[in-house]
Amino acid sequence: MAMQPVLSRLEPIFSPRIWGRRSLSPWYPEKVNLPEPIGEAWVTAFESRLTNGPYAGKTLREAWRAMPAEWRGQRHTALAEFPVLIKFLFPNDNLSIQVHPDDAYAAKHEQAAGGRGKTEMWHMVSVERGAEILFGLKPGVNREQFRSALQTNTVEELLEHVLVQTGDTYFVATGTQHALGAGLVVCEVQEYSDLTYRVYDFGRVDASGKPRELHVQKAMEVTNFNGARGGKMSPLALHSPDANKHLLAACEYFATERWDCTKTTPIESDEAEFQLFVILSGSGAFYDAEQQFAFRPGEAWFFPANLPTVLLQPNGACSVLRVTVPDICVLRRQLRNQGFEETAIARVLVSENQ
Numbered sequence: 001m002a003m004q005p006v007l008s009r010l011e012p013i014f015s016p017r018i019w020g021r022r023s024l025s026p027w028y029p030e031k032v033n034l035p036e037p038i039g040e041a042w043v044t045a046f047e048s049r050l051t052n053g054p055y056a057g058k059t060l061r062e063a064w065r066a067m068p069a070e071w072r073g074q075r076h077t078a079l080a081e082f083p084v085l086i087k088f089l090f091p092n093d094n095l096s097i098q099v100h101p102d103d104a105y106a107a108k109h110e111q112a113a114g115g116r117g118k119t120e121m122w123h124m125v126s127v128e129r130g131a132e133i134l135f136g137l138k139p140g141v142n143r144e145q146f147r148s149a150l151q152t153n154t155v156e157e158l159l160e161h162v163l164v165q166t167g168d169t170y171f172v173a174t175g176t177q178h179a180l181g182a183g184l185v186v187c188e189v190q191e192y193s194d195l196t197y198r199v200y201d202f203g204r205v206d207a208s209g210k211p212r213e214l215h216v217q218k219a220m221e222v223t224n225f226n227g228a229r230g231g232k233m234s235p236l237a238l239h240s241p242d243a244n245k246h247l248l249a250a251c252e253y254f255a256t257e258r259w260d261c262t263k264t265t266p267i268e269s270d271e272a273e274f275q276l277f278v279i280l281s282g283s284g285a286f287y288d289a290e291q292q293f294a295f296r297p298g299e300a301w302f303f304p305a306n307l308p309t310v311l312l313q314p315n316g317a318c319s320v321l322r323v324t325v326p327d328i329c330v331l332r333r334q335l336r337n338q339g340f341e342e343t344a345i346a347r348v349l350v351s352e353n354q
Contacts, residue, residue, distance in 0.1 A: 003068055005304035006053040007286060007293060010060060012088075012300070013047055015040040018204055018212070019093040019182075027088060027185070027298035036207075041088040043278060043300035046081070046192075050302070052293070060302075073273040073305030075327060082192060083325050084254050086278055086300055088125070089186040095179045096212070097134060097155060097200040101222040102174035106195055109218070113195055117174050120190035121233075121249045121256060123321065124168040125280050128183030134159040135170065135178050135231065142225055150216060155200045162232075169248040169256075171230030171350050175222055187278060189323055191253040197222065234347040239338060242266065247335075248321075251350045255326040260319050265312045267303065273324050275303040282318025287311040 014024075014031065017039025024031035024038060031038060042048065046061035055063035060082055069077040076083065089095075100118035107115045122133075134156065137146070141158045149155040159177055164170075164184070172178055177199070180186060197219035201212050235246035235258070244260040258280075259265065267275070267286075277286075279299045285292045286301070288310050295301065303310070312320070328349060335345050 002070070003054060005071055005307040007288065007304070007307060007310060008050040008053040008055065008063075008302045009293065009295075010043055010048040010300045010302060011051055012041040012043045012298065013045040014038050015042065018206060019091050019095055021090045021092045024088075024090055024298075037092060039090055041090075041298065042085065043088065043298070044082065044084060044086045044276060044302075048300075067304075070271070070306040071274065071304035073271065075272045076274065076305075076325060084276070084323060085190050085192040086276065086321075086323060087188045087190075088298060089180060089184070089188055091180050091182050091184055091186075093182050094134075094202055095181075096198040096202070097159065097177060097179045098196050098198045099177050099219050099223050100172070100174050100193075101195055101197065101218070105222050106193070110195055114193060116191060116193040116195070118191055118193040118195050119174055119251060119253050120172045120188055121230075121254070122170045122172065122180070123187045123189070123248060123256070123258070123280075124164050124166055124170075124184060125187050126185035127164055127166045127168075130163070131183035132161050132163050132181045133170070133179065133184075134181070135162050135172075136160050136176055136227070137223075137225065139227070143220065146223070146225075147220065150199065153200070153203070156202075169233040169235060171233055171249045171251070173224075173229040173350065175224030176230065177223060187280065187321060189254050189256050189321070230350055234344075236335070236340060236344060236348050240265075247348050249348055249350065250326060250328065250331055252328050253325065255324050255331060257322040258319065259312075259322060260317070261312060261314045262317050263314070265314075267310045267312055269303065269305060269307045269309065270324075271305050272330075273326065274305045276321075276323040277301045277303065277312075278321040278323065280319040280321060282314055282316060284312065284314035284318055287313060
């Protein structure tokens, strides 16, 4: 007899970071007065444990390897590992200036670290006035200038400083020099990889008085000196009678929608793909045919591909992200069929081969 599908909440994994915060309230109200700053909450980590359903107590990695193909979805049955990592980031200081490799470079040089590149997007959940990001090199900056700036600790001056607002979305393509600034809460959706090449860390030292490791040579090899790809997205307003839905960004590794809900909203399944729902703000409950599951901010929920329709019932207003791992050709065709012009689609669909 086939195992009945059930949605499952994932427990986050909290990571200390030198640039993090000592309070993660209101997203994690139990995480206050922390003995060391926490910078990241990984809500779909391999080691995140499922809290309910037939895989309760197992890690996401264990559950993914054990779950039936129809839970994963027809598109993902062959994937050995869970493919998408979602985090909340809580910077109380600038992150290091860094860059990520693509799949080809990682496969050649980083097999010990998983051999996958790191393509990601940022959604600005909360932004204090004046907060900024560093995103991409200024026009005309070349390798020689960049290397010289590293020697004189002036590399920050070579990056574009961008003021951001709550609700903004940025696509961070591989090869793009970047850094998040202080005063933000960010939900990051990414290819499952932890490969980061740090090039400048603002002179900081860790608790033992040592500077963090830099990866200048590898960073120079993967940096795109021909201009940043991606950048600020222009979300597509999707047609929905139940919620205010926008497609924020999509690529071969993930597609992310934001749903702003004030009333009961159905969540339809697709046998091709599982879904992830991440709660940004507000509370409420998911209802299936047999039970209800209360949700609150900071949570991630796994929805099997063969799950019957679930109802999202908010307590007032709530905002969630819906994340899938799409077939880009299928997604493009669906958007065309909904009447979107190619120019609008191109503003949210990013190809690593552009």
